Amino acid sequence: MNPLLMSIVIIVALTVFGRTMVRKIQLLAALEPTDRANHLKQRLMNMVILAIGQKRLVARAKERSSGLMHAFIFWGFCVLLIRSITLYGEGFHVGFQLPFLGGDHLAGYLYIALKDIMEGVVLLMILWAIYRRAVLKSKRLHNTFEAYLVLALIGILMVSDLLLDGARYNLIHLYNNPGNIHYFNNPQYGSEFIWTPISVGAATLISGLSAEANATILVMMFWLHICTQLTFLNVLPLGKHFHVITALPNVFLKSLGYPHEKAKLLDLEDADAWEDESLGINHIHQLNWKQGLDLYTCTECGRCKEVCPTYTTDKPLNLHDFNDKLKFELLENADNIIQKAKLSSAIRQSEDPGQIEKLKEERAGLNSKKRLIGDVIAEDTLWACTTCRACEEVCPVTIEHVPRIIAMRQGQTLMAEAYPKELNTALKGLEYNGNPWGIGYDKRADWAEGLDIKTMADDPDVDYLLWVGCAGSFDDRSKKVSTSLTKILQKAGIRFAILGVEEKCTGDFARKVGNEMLYQTMARENIETLNNYNVKKIISACPHCLNTLKHDYPQLGGNYEVIHHAEFIDQLFKDGKIKLKQSLEGALTYHDPCYLGRYNNIYDEPRSILQSVSNGVFKELGRHGRESFCCGAGGGRMWMEEKIGKRINLERSEEIVNLQVSSVAVGCPFCLTMIEDGMKELGKEEEIKTLDIAELVEKNMA
Numbered sequence: 098m099n100p101l102l103m104s105i106v107i108i109v110a111l112t113v114f115g116r117t118m119v120r121k122i123q124l125l126a127a128l129e130p131t132d133r134a135n136h137l138k139q140r141l142m143n144m145v146i147l148a149i150g151q152k153r154l155v156a157r158a159k160e161r162s163s164g165l166m167h168a169f170i171f172w173g174f175c176v177l178l179i180r181s182i183t184l185y186g187e188g189f190h191v192g193f194q195l196p197f198l199g200g201d202h203l204a205g206y207l208y209i210a211l212k213d214i215m216e217g218v219v220l221l222m223i224l225w226a227i228y229r230r231a232v233l234k235s236k237r238l239h240n241t242f243e244a245y246l247v248l249a250l251i252g253i254l255m256v257s258d259l260l261l262d263g264a265r266y267n268l269i270h271l272y273n274n275p276g277n278i279h280y281f282n283n284p285q286y287g288s289e290f291i292w293t294p295i296s297v298g299a300a301t302l303i304s305g306l307s308a309e310a311n312a313t314i315l316v317m318m319f320w321l322h323i324c325t326q327l328t329f330l331n332v333l334p335l336g337k338h339f340h341v342i343t344a345l346p347n348v349f350l351k352s353l354g355y356p357h358e359k360a361k362l363l364d365l366e367d368a369d370a371w372e373d374e375s376l377g378i379n380h381i382h383q384l385n386w387k388q389g390l391d392l393y394t395c396t397e398c399g400r401c402k403e404v405c406p407t408y409t410t411d412k413p414l415n416l417h418d419f420n421d422k423l424k425f426e427l428l429e430n431a432d433n434i435i436q437k438a439k440l441s442s443a444i445r446q447s448e449d450p451g452q453i454e455k456l457k458e459e460r461a462g463l464n465s466k467k468r469l470i471g472d473v474i475a476e477d478t479l480w481a482c483t484t485c486r487a488c489e490e491v492c493p494v495t496i497e498h499v500p501r502i503i504a505m506r507q508g509q510t511l512m513a514e515a516y517p518k519e520l521n522t523a524l525k526g527l528e529y530n531g532n533p534w535g536i537g538y539d540k541r542a543d544w545a546e547g548l549d550i551k552t553m554a555d556d557p558d559v560d561y562l563l564w565v566g567c568a569g570s571f572d573d574r575s576k577k578v579s580t581s582l583t584k585i586l587q588k589a590g591i592r593f594a595i596l597g598v599e600e601k602c603t604g605d606f607a608r609k610v611g612n613e614m615l616y617q618t619m620a621r622e623n624i625e626t627l628n629n630y631n632v633k634k635i636i637s638a639c640p641h642c643l644n645t646l647k648h649d650y651p652q653l654g655g656n657y658e659v660i661h662h663a664e665f666i667d668q669l670f671k672d673g674k675i676k677l678k679q680s681l682e683g684a685l686t687y688h689d690p691c692y693l694g695r696y697n698n699i700y701d702e703p704r705s706i707l708q709s710v711s712n713g714v715f716k717e718l719g720r721h722g723r724e725s726f727c728c729g730a731g732g733g734r735m736w737m738e739e740k741i742g743k744r745i746n747l748e749r750s751e752e753i754v755n756l757q758v759s760s761v762a763v764g765c766p767f768c769l770t771m772i773e774d775g776m777k778e779l780g781k782e783e784e785i786k787t788l789d790i791a792e793l794v795e796k797n798m799a
Contacts (some may be wrong), residue, residue: 098782099188100188100189100783102188102429103185103188103189103323106323106327107185107327110328110330110331111327112488113331114330114331114334117331117335117373118334118335120431121334121339121393122425123435124389124428124431124434124435125386125389125390125393126386126438127174127382127434127435127437127438128382128384128385128386128388128389128434129383129384129386129514130385130386130409131358131385131386131387132144133350133387134396135353136353137210138347139353139470140350140351140353141349141443143348143349143351143353143495144345144348144349146545147348147351147493147495148344148345148348148349148494148519149175149345149453151164151167151168151171151172151493152493152495153492154167154168154493155168157491157724159724160192160400163235164227166222166225166226166229167222167226167493167536169215169218169219169222170219170222170223170251172215173215173216173218173219173222173255174219174251174254174341176211176212176215176260177199177212177216177219177254177255179195179208179212180212180258181254181322181323181326182195183195183198184319184322184323185323187319188323191279192279192300199281200280200281200282200283200286200289201283202557203286205281206281206283206286206292206417207288209281209289209291209292209293210292212450213259213262213292213293213294213295214295216255216258216295217259219251219296220252220255220256223248223251223252223255224656226248227245227248230244232246233661235399236399236403237398237399237400237402237403238398238399239397239399239417241337243336243337243678244337247329247332247338248495250325250328250329250332251329253321253325254322254326254329254560257318257319257321257322257325258301258318258322259295260302260314260318261295261298261314261315261318261319262293262296262299262300263296263297263298263299263300263301263303263314263316264303264311264312264314264318265278265280265298265315266290266296266297266300267300267303267304267306267308267311268308268312270310271304271308271311272308272311275308275312276312278315279767280382294555296583311525323439336585337395337396337397338396339393339394340393340394340395340396340494341391343390343394343494344394344396344493344494344751345596347391347393347394347494347495347496347788348494348495350387350390351495351497352497355648356486356489356490356695356696357486357489357497357499357500357646357755358387358497358500359499359500360503360504360507360608360613360649361504361647362617362652362653363376363377363507363511363613363617364616367540367614367658367706371512373461374508375506376507376508376511376512376613377504377506377507377508377509377511377512377611377613378464378469378501378504378507378508379468379469379471379505379508379512379513380464380467380468380469381423381426381427381430381434381465381467381473382430382433382434382437382464382465383504383508384423384427384501387497388497388501389427391420391496391497391501392423392424392427393424394494394496394560395417395420395421395424395496396493396494397417397421399417399491400488400491400492400493401416401417401487401488401489401491401492401496401498402415402416402417402488403491404487404488404490404491404720404724405487405488406483406485406487406727406729406745406748406749407481407482407742407745408602408727408744409748410739410742410744410748411741411742411743412477412739412741412742413475413477413478413481413483413670413741414478414481414482414490415478416498419474419478419498420496420498422474422787423473423474423501424475426465426467426469426473430465433463433464433465433644434463436463437460437463437464440456440459440460440463441460443456444456444457444460468513469505469508470505470508470509470513470514470515476509476515477507477741479502479506479509480506480516480517480737481736481741482499482502483691483727483729483730483731483732483745484499484502484503484691484731484732485691485727485731485732486499486691486695486696487691487695487725487726487727488531489508490695490723491724492726498552502732503608503609503611505609505611506609506610507611507613508611509611510610510611510612510613511611511612511613511614516610516612517609517737518609519736519737519738520733520736522535522569522736523535523606523736524607524610524612527602527604527606527615527619528615529671531555531567531600531601531602531619532567532570532571532601532602533567533602533606533735533736534567534571534572536571538598539598540571540635541565541570541571541597541598541600542570542595542598543598544565544569544570544576544579544580545579545583545595545597546608548580548584549587550563550583550594550595551593551594551595551597552594552595552596552597552599553594553595553597553630553632554597554599555594556594557594557630557631558592558651558699559592559593559594560591560592560593560634561586561591561592561593561594561634561635561636562593562594562595562596562627562630562632562634562635562636563582563583563586563593563594563595563635563636563637563638564595564596564600564603564635564637564639564642564646564659565579565596565600565638565767566602566603566637566638566639566641566642567596567602568639568767568770569638569639569655569765569766570600572766572770574766574769574770574773575766575769575770575789577789577792578638578766578769578789578791578792579638581789581791581792581794581795581796582636582638582662582791582795584795585666585669585675585791585794585795585798586636588675588798589669589674589675590674591669591674593636596626599626600623600626601619601622601623601680602619603619603620603623603641603645603646603649603650604616604617604618604619604620604645605640605641605642605644605645605649606622606733606735606736607619608645608649609732609733610732610733617653618644620650620653620655621653623650623655624653624655625651627655627657628654628655632657633657633658634657634658634659634660635657635658635659635660636660636661636662636665637659637660637661637662637763638662638764638766638789638791639660639766639767640690640691640692640696640697640764640765641692641765641767643659643660643661643692643693643697644692644696644697646659647659647697648696660701661693661697661702661764662764662790662791663693663699663702663703663706663764663790664699664702666706666790666791666794667702667703667705667706670705670706670709675794675798676798676799677706677709677710677794677797677798677799678710678797678798678799679709679710679711679712680709680710680712680797681711681713681760681793681796681797682712682713682759683713683758683759683760684713684714684715684716684756684757684758684759684760685707685711685714685715685716685758685759685760685761685762686715686716686718686753686755686758686760686761686762687703687704687707687712687715687717687718687721687761687762687763688718688725688728688749688754688761688762688763688768688772689703689721689722689791690725690728690763690764690765690767690768691724691725691727691728691731692731692765693764693765694722694723694725695723695725700722702724703764703790705763706790706793706794707790707793708796709763710793710794713759716758718753718754718756719752719756720752726748726749726752727745727749728745728746728749728765728767728768728771728772729745729746729749729771730746730767730768730770730771731767735767735770735771744775744778745771746771746772746774746775747775747779749771749775749777750772750775750776750778750779750781751779753772753775754776754779754781754784754785758785759784759785759786760785760786760787760788760793761785761787761788762785762788762789762790762793763787763788763789763790764789764790766789767791769787772787773787
């Protein structure tokens with residue numbers, strides 16, 4: 098076509114894009130470090146399944162149609178990239194083809210057929226997308242100029258390529274190929290236009306024009322395609338559609354082995370950390386680079402807020418806005434953050450104490466003047482989160498919201514001492530009596546009187562430690578669950594013991610509200626006790642205890658095999674150690690606890706047990722499994738009043754009532770309390786029984 102013009106266009110576009118990207122990458126590199134370079138095979142698999150395969154978009158039954166729409170636009174865009182590379186080559190050499198994709202290879206014909214069909218499909222998907230935004234106006238979507246601009250640019254890419262091929266077809270077949278235009282025409286596979294029905298259809302739209310007009314259209318569509326694509330490339334990093342570039346690396350770098358980045362084990366004896374307010378996240382420069390990449394990658398699709406129990410019950414936490422405000426603050430402070438990183442590097446390299454002190458003062462002066470909580474994010478917004486992870490489970494680009502929220506709570510609690518004061522009673526209870534109720538620690542084993550239960554102090558030679566937990570020890574309702582679980586274990590002949598007065602709260606609640614100091618104190622004491630008894634296997638009826646013992650304690654040297662009671666009971670039944678009767682009458686449903694399901698991937702075992710005891714119909718709630726709706730008690734919310742909007746437990750209880758069941762099973766003491774309270778508020782506590790899995794099994798054992 099025109100090698101000089103093509104060179105100029107490419108150089109200008111890539112120079113502008115390169116400058117933008119270098120700045121973006123410099124900003125990420127200047128943030129705090131985090132290691133995401135392990136398990137490359139698993140990371141590649143995640144990228145193929147979640148990002149390229151678009152699993153979280155197409156797998157959700159609720160939004161499969163819109164998910165497929167987005168997926169086809171993405172896949173079509175990817176397919177067209179090969180064609181675009183060919184066109185760039187055409188700008189330098191007529192008839193340029195990529196290896197194995199020319200007219201001498203079947204692969205070349207298969208590709209042009211796929212490309213042709215996908216262009217037609219993408220155009221239909223774009224029209225559908227515009228219709229959804231402009232006419233249907235889906236509540237979770239944000240109708241912005243940028244969204245329509247990007248759809249228009251993708252549409253132009255498709256139309257320009259189809260018309261380019263249409264003009265080629267007309268010139269070749271109607272006007273005897275003036276200028277000897279290159280096209281596929283293999284004796285074995287035939288003319289390329291036999292394989293491209295959409296392009297041939299486009300050709301009919303301009304078939305009435307002269308040869309000169311078709312030739313002009315060919316040249317215009319060629320350059321329109323090239324310029325549109327390069328414009329699109331430079332538009333992407335400037336807004337939410339930056340995710341087109343960052344989504345694949347963000348999914349590749351997602352957390353492995355645990356749903357999201359674990360809470361950082363803070364060094365509470367580091368005087369400098371207290372001095373520069375670097376415990377937790379207090380200022381924007383304290384994000385790590387993966388958290389910065391998360392902010393770059395937010396697609397603003399609204400799926401997070403649609404499943405968020407706080408947003409759907411009119412709390413102020415809107416994760417789209419939350420991410421957007423943090424991203425704006427990050428970009429606003431980009432120059433200072435990059436300069437801070439350079440000064441930190443200079444400090445590490447310097448051996449002059451005076452110079453180091455001077456550099457530290459200069460670095461401190463570059464801190465953001467805004468505190469993240471209060472100046473950027475409202476306090477009520479931060480503390481509304483239940484840490485349920487529903488948002489992370491549906492995010493198509495695997496953004497990890499909860500770790501940022503917990504780190505910000507650490508900053509508020511440790512540095513600013515600005516946590517909700519209503520938490521004081523529960524925190525003092527933890528500090529003085531080892532439980533949030535504040536009941537004397539010497540009463541922790543009172544529930545076990547008369548049940549013939551050993552303590553580890555009596556006999557540490559057992560197979561399992563039963564971790565009772567604070568609720569199971571002190572809450573009157575949950576004590577019944579502890580009793581039922583004990584009777585099941587005894588019936589099965591399991592050699593187990595409890596710690597009794599030596600057990601303390603795992604510290605989960607303290608950690609989730611940012612009191613890392615109290616968490617570490619309690620965790621270290623528990624780990625010392627467990628290790629002294631050489632504990633290896635632990636059974637817990639509380640998903641919060643399970644999650645902390647299993648995933649957090651290893652950071653402090655506590656490594657144990659931790660089993661939820663639903664898993665253990667299911668295995669006892671399958672091994673024939675207990676026998677169950679299908680004697681539970683009436684319809685039954687199950688509420689998935691967030692920390693059992695989304696945090697520990699335990700979904701099947703509870704359902705297996707329930708179907709073994711139920712003589713009626715087992716009904717699934719509309720929101721179940723990975724998209725279960727939170728009870729409202731996680732993330733420390735058990736100890737805070739809901740003063741804004743509708744109560745989360747009431748929302749969930751209404752869903753259960755509407756399902757028309759006789760019983761609802763749970764596997765968590767928090768869920769038991771919250772759902773039972775919801776039933777009472779609705780006046781349905783007698784009509785619909787709320788029972789723990791252990792209670793149902795104990796009542797239906799043969």
